[in-house]
Amino acid sequence: METGGSKTACALCVGALACLANCVQHTTPEHVERGGSTLPVEFCYADDVVPLLRTDLKYAGNDNFVGRPIAGYVGKRPILRRDAAMALQQAAAELRPLGYGLIIWDAYRPARAMSDFRAWSRTPDDSTRTSFYPRTTKQGIYASHYIGDISEHSWGVAVDISLYHLANGQLVDMGGRHDLLDPSSATDSTEVSPAQRANRHLLRDAMQRAGFENYPKEWWHYRLSNSRPWYSYDFCT
Ligand SMILES: [Zn+2]
Numbered sequence: 001m002e003t004g005g006s007k008t009a010c011a012l013c014v015g016a017l018a019c020l021a022n023c024v025q026h027t028t029p030e031h032v033e034r035g036g037s038t039l040p041v042e043f044c045y046a047d048d049v050v051p052l053l054r055t056d057l058k059y060a061g062n063d064n065f066v067g068r069p070i071a072g073y074v075g076k077r078p079i080l081r082r083d084a085a086m087a088l089q090q091a092a093a094e095l096r097p098l099g100y101g102l103i104i105w106d107a108y109r110p111a112r113a114m115s116d117f118r119a120w121s122r123t124p125d126d127s128t129r130t131s132f133y134p135r136t137t138k139q140g141i142y143a144s145h146y147i148g149d150i151s152e153h154s155w156g157v158a159v160d161i162s163l164y165h166l167a168n169g170q171l172v173d174m175g176g177r178h179d180l181l182d183p184s185s186a187t188d189s190t191e192v193s194p195a196q197r198a199n200r201h202l203l204r205d206a207m208q209r210a211g212f213e214n215y216p217k218e219w220w221h222y223r224l225s226n227s228r229p230w231y232s233y234d235f236c237t
Pocket of ligand 1: 158
């Protein structure tokens with residue numbers, strides 16, 4: 001948070017409190033207090049379960065296709081349903097002896113974030129196009145099913161994920177960034193180099209063995225297979 005800007009700080013504070021107030025409305029006796037936060041009992045913090053998990057929640061900051069923090073992203077820790085977190089632990093255990101760690105860009109996503117995406121799509125702002133959807137339009141990213149009005153992320157069973165080298169902390173070269181909403185982001189795309197495609201497949205194969213399914217149009221997106229019940233949650237992160 002910026003210093004010396006009390007008005008800005010206050011505005012952020014009010015926003016966060018309003019969000020927390022909304023969250024309280026969604027809590028039930030089955031929610032539990034954990035580390036000062038309230039989560040539904042079937043959820044956990046993924047970094048409590050997955051060793052060496054690196055976190056960079058893109059929608060909590062400005063480095064995303066909207067270009068600002070997204071509604072509902074208050075905290076900075078990745079939240080998942082427990083079964084998804086346990087599966088991710090299995091994938092991490094397989095990758096670690098090979099010299100790789102997992103970095104997570106998105107996990108549980110509040111339903112209100114999907115509404116925020118849709119509201120952004122109706123604005124004329126196209127300032128992120130070059131970096132995130134260079135070959136299509138805002139309407140195109142919905143029509144091409146890169147984004148929808150509901151998401152598996154809101155069920156708590158989906159992750160946006162990549163690999164980093166345990167030896168030096170550098171990200172593995174996948175041939176494109178998170179949320180590059182473009183044909184080159186297809187897991188099997190021939191627009192990237194064979195080495196980059198092999199890296200995508202290394203991640204995919206480990207995730208599949210752990211019980212996840214890849215979305216073929218996005219090499220970074222995975223959903224736990226057999227992950228019912230499908231229910232969109234809307235508590236804040
Ligand atoms: Zn995703």
